[in-house]
Amino acid sequence: MRVGELAVGRSGDKGATLDLTLVARDEASYERLARAMTAETARRALDGVCPGTVTRYEVPGLLALKFVVAGALPGGVYATLHAGMHWQKAAIWALLDAEID
Amino acid sequence: MRMAQHRHGALARRAEAARTVGGGAGFAGDRVDPAVALAASGLCDAVVLECLAERTLVPGLRARRANAEAGADPRLRRRLTPLLGPARDSGCRVISNLGAANPAAAARAIAALARQLGLAGLRVAAVLGDDVLAHAGEIEWSEPIEGTLLGAHAYLGADALAPAVDAGAEVIVTGRTADSALFAAELVPMLDGSEDALAGALAVGHLLECGGQVSGGNFEGPDGESLSAAAFASLGYPLATARPDGSAELFLLDGAPGRLDRLTCTLQLLYEVHDPARYITPDLVVDMTGMRIEETARNRVRVSGARARGRPAMLKVSGFVERPGMIADVEIGFAGTRAEARARVAADVLRLRLADLPEEDVRIDLVGIDSIIGGARPGNAGLRECRVHVSARCPDAEAAQAVEDEVYALTLSGPAGGAGIRSERRPRLDVVDGLIDRALVGSSVVWETVR
Numbered sequence: 001m002r003v004g005e006l007a008v009g010r011s012g013d014k015g016a017t018l019d020l021t022l023v024a025r026d027e028a029s030y031e032r033l034a035r036a037m038t039a040e041t042a043r044r045a046l047d048g049v050c051p052g053t054v055t056r057y058e059v060p061g062l063l064a065l066k067f068v069v070a071g072a073l074p075g076g077v078y079a080t081l082h083a084g085m086h087w088q089k090a091a092i093w094a095l096l097d098a099e100i101d
Numbered sequence: 102m103r104m105a106q107h108r109h110g111a112l113a114r115r116a117e118a119a120r121t122v123g124g125g126a127g128f129a130g131d132r133v134d135p136a137v138a139l140a141a142s143g144l145c146d147a148v149v150l151e152c153l154a155e156r157t158l159v160p161g162l163r164a165r166r167a168n169a170e171a172g173a174d175p176r177l178r179r180r181l182t183p184l185l186g187p188a189r190d191s192g193c194r195v196i197s198n199l200g201a202a203n204p205a206a207a208a209r210a211i212a213a214l215a216r217q218l219g220l221a222g223l224r225v226a227a228v229l230g231d232d233v234l235a236h237a238g239e240i241e242w243s244e245p246i247e248g249t250l251l252g253a254h255a256y257l258g259a260d261a262l263a264p265a266v267d268a269g270a271e272v273i274v275t276g277r278t279a280d281s282a283l284f285a286a287e288l289v290p291m292l293d294g295s296e297d298a299l300a301g302a303l304a305v306g307h308l309l310e311c312g313g314q315v316s317g318g319n320f321e322g323p324d325g326e327s328l329s330a331a332a333f334a335s336l337g338y339p340l341a342t343a344r345p346d347g348s349a350e351l352f353l354l355d356g357a358p359g360r361l362d363r364l365t366c367t368l369q370l371l372y373e374v375h376d377p378a379r380y381i382t383p384d385l386v387v388d389m390t391g392m393r394i395e396e397t398a399r400n401r402v403r404v405s406g407a408r409a410r411g412r413p414a415m416l417k418v419s420g421f422v423e424r425p426g427m428i429a430d431v432e433i434g435f436a437g438t439r440a441e442a443r444a445r446v447a448a449d450v451l452r453l454r455l456a457d458l459p460e461e462d463v464r465i466d467l468v469g470i471d472s473i474i475g476g477a478r479p480g481n482a483g484l485r486e487c488r489v490h491v492s493a494r495c496p497d498a499e500a501a502q503a504v505e506d507e508v509y510a511l512t513l514s515g516p517a518g519g520a521g522i523r524s525e526r527r528p529r530l531d532v533v534d535g536l537i538d539r540a541l542v543g544s545s546v547v548w549e550t551v552r
Contacts, residue, residue, distance in 0.1 A: 008323055008364050012373035015155070015243070015419075015534045019375060023367045025323040049474045059377050059390055062367050068375050076532035078156050081464035081492035083430060083472045089319075090473045 004096035006033050007065075011092040018050060018072035020092055023064045030063040036100035042067045045098040049091060067095065120291045122284050122305070123340040126150040126180070127312030129157045129199070133180050135312060135338035140188040140195070142354050144340060147287040148188060150180065150197035151280045151310045155532050158277065159421050161202030162252040172203030173274075177210055185215055189223065189271060196262070196283050200274040202252070204229055205547055207274045212549035215272075223272065223551040226265035230544030231257050231277035233418060233537055240418050240535040248424035248531070255416045255537050258383030259303075261544035262286035270548075277419065279382045281306030284341075293345040296409035300387045301347020304407040307380070307387075308351060308369050312338045315369040316353055316400070317360035332358035341404075348405035350397065361400040370394065370404075379410060381417070383539075386410040415536040424529040426494060429501035431508040432468060434488045434521035441470070443516035444487035450515050451491055454507045462494040488521070494529065501526050 003009075006029035007022040022037070024030035039056040046054070052072035058065060073080065077088055125136025125148040139148045152174050165172030174180075177199055188195050200207035208227035215223040233240070234253045254277035265273045266286050275283070284306030285299065292298040308315055313336045321327045328336070337357025343349040351366060353359050370389060374380040380387040388408040395403045435443045448465050455463055466472040468488035491508060495501040511519045 005323060008321065008368060010319065010368045010372060014373055014375070015532050017375070019373045021368055021371045023364055023371075025364070055376075057377055059371065061391060062371070062377075062389075062394065064367055064371055064377075066371060066375075066377060076155065078527070078530050078532065079428075081428065081462075081494065083432065083466070083468055083490040083492065087473050094474050 001100055002096070003033065003037065003098045003100060009092040009096050011089050013073055013077055013088050015076050016071055016073045018052065018069040018088055018091060020067040020069070020095055021064060022095060023062070027063065030060065033065060034058060034060070037065055037095070039067065041098065041100070042095060045094050046072070049094045117291045119342050119344055120146045120288050121340055121342040122146060122287050122309065123148045124151070124284070124309030124312045124315070124338055126152055127310065127314055128152065128154050129174055129176060131312055133183060135336070137183050137187055138354060138357070139338060139340060140184055140191060140193045143191040145191070145193045147194040147196050149283045149287070149309065150195070150199060151283060151312070152176070152197055152199040153201055153277065155419055156421070156530065158202050158252060158254060159530060162421065165202045170206045172201060173207035173210060174199035174201045177207060178214060181211060181214060182218070185218055185220055185223070185272070189220055194271055194273065194287065196273045196287060198275045198278050198283060200227060200276045202276060204274050204276045208547065208549045211272055211274060212551050215551045221551055224270050225272040225274065225549040225551070226268070226270035227547045227549070228257065228261050228265060228273065228275040228278070228544060229547060230261060230542060231255050231275070233542060236537060236541050239541060240420070240537050242420065242533055242535040244533055246420065246422055246533060248422040251421040251423045253418050253420045253535070255418045255542045256383050257542070257544055258282045259286040259289055260384060263289060265546045266290060280310035281382055282384060284309055285384065288343045291343070291345060292347060296385060297407065298345060298347035300385050300407040300409040301349065301405070302343060303382050303385060303387050304370065304389060304392065305341045305343050305349045305404065307374070308366060308404065309339050309341055311369060311372065313359070314372070315339050315351070315361065315365055317365060320360065320365050320368065322364065328358065328360060347407060348403065350401060350403050352401040359400060361402060362396050363394050363402065366394050366402050366404065381413055383413070383416050385412055414539060416539050416542055418535040418537050420533040420535055422531040422533055424531060426496045426529050427498070427501055428492055428527045428529060429495050429504040429524065430492045430527060431505050431524040432488045432490045432522065433508050433511055433519045434486060435516065435518055436486045436520065437518065441467070441484045441487045443518065444489050446516045447489045447511050447519060450511060451489065451507060455491070455493065455504065458493055463491065465489070465491045
């Protein structure tokens with residue numbers, strides 16, 4: 001199943017760190033996401049996009065998971081070689097389009 | 102006079118049981134009209150304009166270097182001309198970091214503008230102290246500074262704005278300040294004095310600081326649903342009525358289009374906070390893990406449960422490092438039958454022609470296929486148009502020209518029909534984080550009063 005069917009998401013950044021948030025549509029979806037979307041799953045999904053060290057945070061009270069990727073944006077978003085500015089605002093689709101069991 | 106009566110009247114009526122703040126802008130280039138609508142509603146004690154992203158200071162620093170009176174947000178006049186009158190008429194304070202690299206000059210410019218608008222007596226306060234370049238040697242940088250340190254700015258907290266709020270400033274203009282603090286500063290005098298209440302006010306500020314991003318902007322629901330073009334075009338920006346305990350109700354003005362619910366608010370609450378148990382702001386470390394977001398009506402949520410986890414000893418600093426050279430960012434398009442195939446060939450031609458450049462300094466990809474997050478996704482096949490993009494780090498303008506010329510040369514010596522070429526050169530600018538002992542960061546307030 002596609003992660004984006006269970007959750008909404010948004011990308012952000014601070015300096016060289018990519019900051020990704022998933023918010024589940026309901027408790028069952030959160031349980032399923034929390035089981036399947038490990039830091040390792042997220043790392044694999046991001047590997048071809050922006051490799052980095054993934055730290056995962058659980059916020060069960062808000063049905064949310066966070067994935068913070070240190071070093072994913074070397075030099076910050078303005079130092080990127082991507083086309084134009086702020087490519088990282090689409091990075092959350094690497095997670096939303098990931099398939100989980 | 103009229104303003105003072107409004108403000109005192111409004112506050113007295115509410116007996117300080119609540120204050121309402123509006124999020125009128127979420128970045129320097131944000132829309133102008135939402136803040137005007139918030140101010141004109143008569144509901145807000147303050148409208149806050151967040152206009153200073155990490156790098157937005159840099160053009161200001163460059164401008165200030167050339168002219169000591171420059172360095173504020175160049176949009177100041179366009180943004181404030183329609184806002185100052187309605188804000189004063191409804192007793193609504195305007196708080197903004199659009200002072201950018203020169204808040205004192207911004208205050209003078211605002212006073213001059215207010216004079217032209219006939220707003221006699223308007224009191225404008227500038228909050229100074231974020232510029233810590235003089236202490237650059239005492240900043241703990243997260244990585245070595247390689248290049249020219251263009252500026253170093255500490256994030257000030259709500260405490261830096263407090264004297265201006267307490268003294269009744271009608272406009273408060275700052276430089277680098279924690280975005281959430283711009284909102285919390287308005288709420289602090291009404292809070293019960295507990296650290297948890299301040300944590301709540303900072304969380305409210307964080308919810309409002311990106312304007313329309315909490316009310317349906319930059320949002321797609323789990324079934325792919327999003328607002329209509331008409332709703333996006335006149336998106337309502339958020340307000341929050343906070344209580345002394347730091348809890349709040351977020352809502353939209355009556356009739357304003359948007360979507361403000363558990364999903365949109367949770368995404369914004371956790372946006373860019375890194376560890377939700379330790380969201381570090383200059384005033385407090387905020388623990389969001391026990392927070393509750395409850396939908397109480399259509400486009401209305403109640404937010405509560407933020408906890409304080411101590412005051413950080415160090416303040417965050419953003420350093421801007423200008424590195425030699427530039428980035429050349431160039432594109433060429435292909436159209437019609439086999440557009441994608443020809444674009445792929447063109448990309449390969451560029452890989453061959455630019456093979457001498459260090460691999461880590463070049464990126465070549467296909468716009469429409471893999472230029473943003475990589476990897477062809479289902480549904481991309483059979484493009485009628487496709488663009489080849491190349492960016493390269495270049496030591497100087499001559500090298501940048503050579504990269505651009507290779508793309509232009511495809512029009513004569515590449516696949517058929519290379520067209521729609523565009524190119525830009527960006528300075529090489531790194532944002533480097535640091536920490537500074539808060540004892541080294543002093544803030545002060547300077548005043549401008551419109552005669």
